[in-house]
Amino acid sequence: MSQGSAGVRGFDFFGAGELPAPNLPADEVASIVRERWGIVAELSPLGSQQDQNFLARVDGEPVGVVKITNPAFTAVELAAQEQAADRIAARAPAVRIATTTTDATGTPRSIVAETSEGPLSIRIIEHLDGGTLTGGGYLSPATIARMGELAARTSLALADFGHDGLERVLQWDPRHADRVVELLAPHHPDPARRRQVTDAATAAWADLADVASALPLQAVHLDLTDDNVVCSTERGIRLPDGIIDFGDVTRSWAVAELAITITSLLHHAGAEPASVLAAIRAFHAVRPLSPEEVAAIWPIVVLRGAVLVVSGEHQVQLDGGENAYAASGIAREWRMFEQAVSVPTAVMSAVIADALDIPGGRVGPGEAGTPGGRVGPGEAGPVSRPGREASRYASPSAALLDDRVASSPPAALLDDQVATSAVRLDVSITSDDVDAGAWLDPDLEDRVALAALDAGASVAWLERGTPRLTASGTHSTTSSATIPTGVDVWFAEPQHLSAPDGYRLVIEAADGVTILDGHMLARTRHRIRLERPDGPKVPHLVRPEYAAGWLGLTGDPAMIMGLDTRPASPGAPRPAGSAERDAAALIARRDRAFAEVQEHYYDAPPRIERGWREHLVGTDGRVYLDMVNNVTPLGHGHPKLAAAVAKQLRTLNTNSRFNYGAVVEFSERLAELLPDPLDTVFLVNSGSEATDLALRVALAATGRRDVVSILEAYHGWTYGSDAVSTSIADNPNALATRPDWVHVLDAPNPFRGLHRGTDAARYAPEAARRIRELAASGRLPAAFIAETFSGNAGGIPLPDGYLAEVYAAVRETGGLAIADEVQAGYGRLGEWFWGFEQQGVVPDIVAVAKAAGNGYPLGAVITTRQIAARFRTQGYFFSSTGGSPASSVAGLAVLDAFRDEGLQRNAAEVGAHLKGRLQELATRHPLIGAVHGLGLYLGVEFVRDRETLEPASEETRAICDRLLALGIVMQPTGDHQNVLKTKPPLCIDRASADFFVDTLDRVLAEGW
Structure with missing residues (x-):
């Protein structure tokens, strides 16, 4: 295969001997360039293994690369290089090519010059701007x-x-x-x-x-x-x-x-x-x-x-x-x-x-009738794919049991009678056994296996190829080894196994020690693999990215042992092939059936099917830290909430027109959290419905139709809530399509708004003046609506006193003050349960959702008895699931958890720690323009220039993609999509907060 040197016309490495690179002084090269090309250039050395290169600049601007070729290379070879460059330039016009050209006078840019090291070929090659990928930075x-x-x-x-x-x-x-x-x-x-x-x-x-x-x-x-x-x-x-x-x-x-x-x-x-x-x-x-x-x-x-x-x-x-x-x-x-x-x-x-998805590489044992063989030239051998193995390993002549065990019914491992009592365990992400964080218990697998044996099973086993959540962990920047290449087996009685023909049988004890004699103890974990005899040693657990390769080097012991490897149920997880392919296939199905406007996070999102506290889990067992889910303040998979809702669904679930206790108790407890005179509750399904209803109540109570809102705000997707939403990130046409009954005020953004820093105090009087002008013009406002904390803009607090002055102005004109607490409410700010408390005001109407049900459909509008009574003029109000028994019970479970688990206190303590660490990052990474927010309602704003505040929108998206690859779910927010939406579940602990900051630090240092 390796070619000799016979007939070689050009350079022959094996006949050339030593090949030192040219090492001319820069001033000598500059002199040659000046004399031969008339270019007075400043030269900077560039790296090369065997040649010598300089970047030539004139008046600081690059004009080309001066290349001194190693004298071992011939003129014919140099000509081939130039023609190859020309060929690519002609046939791939979208690709920029550095070619050797002539200057404006026609002077060749390739010469042979006499130098201090003898005659050397020197060329000036076109300089292409943009820089290379040299260095160790991350490549997306x-x-x-x-x-x-x-x-x-x-x-x-x-x-x-x-x-x-x-x-x-x-x-x-x-x-x-x-x-x-x-x-x-x-x-x-x-x-x-x-x-x-x-x-x-x-x-x-x-x-x-x-x-x-x-x-x-x-x-x-x-x-x-x-x-x-x-x-x-x-x-x-x-x-x-x-x-x-x-x-x-x-x-x-x-x-x-x-x-x-x-x-x-x-x-x-x-x-x-x-x-x-x-x-x-x-x-x-x-x-x-x-x-x-x-x-x-x-x-x-x-x-x-x-x-x-x-x-x-x-x-x-x-x-x-x-x-x-x-x-x-x-x-x-x-x-x-x-x-x-x-x-x-x-x-x-x-x-x-x-x-x-093409044949290639090597095949596994037993494939294509060539156990342990390779695919040779011209052969299209099958590729081993998990989940496509069927029964190719199940050969009668390849029984794992030796004759002595197989011929003795009492000692047979899996004869027909015993096989029926074999129990296949499940510790995948869909298993009930891993609920409530049980997958983090290192003894879980042994515990469920021994429980199965105690219940009469002859064998308890974990299958090959299916991702095991129990093998994963939190706070990891790489995927865990979750894919088993063999089976784990617990026997009720001692057993002995021997290797089938064509395989290497590997039996390991729980401590990883190989059992050479094939004798296995009762009620003890054994890891069993069938490996290719000429292949490498196979790990028992491998990372999902490499599972297709490792599984191709192994057989499935379960098939040979006679264990039933059919799916336990139609939805049961199957052996992992490509989680990426599976996720992409699901997105394709989603795109066919789900309206496209209902977007998904990321261009190529992982498939997430489980969550626990502040963690989300992909189908391959990869655990991600969830830093954006303000919908679930209690965290994912909260056991008490799940149990309460499940019990209620087993008992009764109807609508609020029936007389049952849960809706009353929840309404009472929610009203108790609000200051006087806010004492009357409407229950709805979502935040959009809550803000829409709040607007309708205000319009009914005042008999007016005009509403004042602020820029950069998002309030929902219903007709009314969308009308007062002005965020162009959520709707690029929000400003152009706003109805004439909506009037907007400048966003009170002290970082990048019209008034910045201490000048932000001007927002409130200007807003109050605008409201009075509207009233004077005959457009009396029914209401002023605003988030009590500018969440969609990036977690930015309103200027001190802003709401007090604006509320006073709107009330002075006979209007009502609506507080949108859909995101900021429920303790997320840490020190305050409601955002309006931070401003020292009491609104007339409050809209609540998101946190209220921890992801269960539940929202609320709380107002005064007098205002609520005026809504009666609009007829009856009814929400099908708002206030249903199940949603009311969910709301009560959330309030119980806030009380019992100290979530508001945790938001204050962990939030302060997190913000402090993020602010320290800003001292080392100029891309961070500011860290906004309070508690666990934070925003990290990226800018290309701290003076101009040019938004780093594309960088922010790329940083979110890199964070996902490193195990963190994060998304951009704000009109410029340049703010990290840092709103994790309120149960997040310091370890998770530190993992996020440390990983963000790494991304900002290595690149994205």
């Missing part, structure tokens, strides 16, 4: 995908390119990787690392040998890496769209273009093998990969990492420590290699094939 999935797309477009453009200058032997060509590692590894100074590299390279080379003959050859850039792309910036988001440095253009395997690109991404912050799947998918979408190429990708990645490590160390020694670029890359190259070998090649090949 969109950026990684764009890298794959660039590689694909390059590959297509060069597919039929031929040139004599391509006939060269480079150390970077993976076709020669075995020889390069063999030649340079002895120079690595660390024996342990040297052995690790050579062993990995040897194994990868063997893997590659299976498919090498089927890999197409063509011209390749061969160095399309993070250092050699340039980016365009669109409103703060950088995406690669240009290619530089064609010095490694040669003829090699076409798939090497992709493999080399993705290898370069592995050293970036947060990168791991699964991270580069976005690039592979993008490449495949433009330039489809064959099964053989899929199988070759990861072996080439490993070999590329090995070559980088040994080459970097060799170049540093060769240049006597003077090549700062090579020296600085040692740690980076080692991280690439470590990531490349962190997952076995067989696993990654199967993961890649699974992601592309």
Whole structure:
């Protein structure tokens, strides 16, 4: 497979000997540039492994890159590089290409100059602005995908390119990787690392040998890496769209273009093998990969990492420590290699094939009639996919039971009689056994297993492939290993198992010690796997991202043991393949049946099917910290609320026209929380209905139709509540479509509003004057409505005294004051239960929802007996589920929890801690313009410039996406969508608050 040097027309690495990079002084190069091109430039050195590069600036503006080529490379090779660049520029016009051109006078920009180191080829290459991806910063999935797309477009453009200058032997060509590692590894100074590299390279080379003959050859850039792309910036988001440095253009395997690109991404912050799947998918979408190429990708990645490590160390020694670029890359190259070998090649090949939904990689034991075999060139072997395994492992000749056990009915493990008493346990996210946070108990699995045995089961077992919530944990920036590659079994009686043909039987005790003799004790956990004999050791639990690969290396012991592996119920979870694919499929179904205007968080959201306290759980067992759910102040899955509502639903659920106690008790207790004279309650289903009803009550009580609201506010989606909503984030046409009976005041935003800082005191008198002017013009207001805390604007407190002055003005004209407490109410501010208390006022009408039912449909309007009585002129009022027995019981359970669990106090204490930590972040990260809010009603506002306050809207969205990848659910808010909506459940503890801040700190430091 590795090519010799016979017939090579250009550079031959193996015949060239040492290859020190040129090292000309900058002033000498500047002199040559001035003399030969007439350019008086200031030169700054740029890194290169074997050449020498300078950025040339004139009057501070870049004019090109001066490249001094290593003298080992011929003129024919340089010509091939220039023509390759021209070819890509012509065939991929959307890609910016750094080409060698002529200046305005026609002077060539490529010459051979006499230098202090002899004749050297010097070129001036076009400078592309935007900067590269050099460095260790985080790369988003969109950026990684764009890298794959660039590689694909390059590959297509060069597919039929031929040139004599391509006939060269480079150390970077993976076709020669075995020889390069063999030649340079002895120079690595660390024996342990040297052995690790050579062993990995040897194994990868063997893997590659299976498919090498089927890999197409063509011209390749061969160095399309993070250092050699340039980016365009669109409103703060950088995406690669240009290619530089064609010095490694040669003829090699076409798939090497992709493999080399993705290898370069592995050293970036947060990168791991699964991270580069976005690039592979993008490449495949433009330039489809064959099964053989899929199988070759990861072996080439490993070999590329090995070559980088040994080459970097060799170049540093060769240049006597003077090549700062090579020296600085040692740690980076080692991280690439470590990531490349962190997952076995067989696993990654199967993961890649699974992601592309095409045959490729290796097959698992027993597949296609070739136990333990590999897919060779031209073979389209099946890809092992969890959930598609059917009965392929259930072979009569492969029984786990040895003859002695199988022939003795009393001792048989699972004969027909015993099999019927086997109990399959369930600790997935849909199981009742994991309710109320039980999944966090490390003894849960043993407890439910022993309970099953005590109830008469002969076997209790946990199935292979189904995500186990019990294996997950909170506050993790990576997914947990939740997918079992085998089964966990508890036997009522001692048992003995032996390996079937074609498999390696692995039995582990609960402490992880392998049981070599196959003898297992009663009432003790045993982990049982069927592994491929020639495969790597398989972990018993693996992360979801790699499950498709690991499961492909194992069989299902349950099938061979005769256990029933059919789904327990139609909705039961099945073995994990791709949680991402499952989530995408659900979104597609949602889009077909659910009105599109009902948006969802994130472009590619995970599928969430469970919650507990301040945590949300995906179907793969990944646990996310929920920092936005102000709908559930008690947290998710609250046991007492669930029990109370369930009991009521079993007993009675009707409407409030019937006479039952719950509606009365809830109304009484809610009214008691309000100051006099607010004593009369209407119950509805939601916050939108609450604000709509509040408006209707005000209009009926005053006999007027005009309403005053403030800008940047959201009050709901019904006709009335939408009419007074002015947030353009929720409705871009909110201002243009507002009816004539709604009049708006300036948003009293002291951070970015019309009046800022101490000048914010001007908002109240200006608002009062506007209300009086409306009244004087004959538009007497029925009501003034405002959030008591500007939540939709980002958790911004109203200026001191604002509501007092505005309420006085509207009452002076005969109108009523409506307090929208849908978000701020119910203790979220910490020190105050209601937002209006912070302003020292008492409204005439209060609208309440969200927190009132902890997610159960419940809202309320509270007003005075006199005002409520006037609404009788509108006829009867009725809400089908507002005030129903179940919703009333939910409301009572919420009030009980506030009383018993100290949620308002927790909001004050944890909220103060959280805000303090966020404010400290602002001292280190200029993107944070301000931290708004009180208690657990906070907003972190991002700006591109603290003077102009230009909103960092795109950055905020990207930061939310990165936070999701790191295990935190967060969303933007505000008219500019540049504020983190920090409104978690009120049960959140300090550990969760710290996890959020620490992770946000990481994102702001590493990038998004």
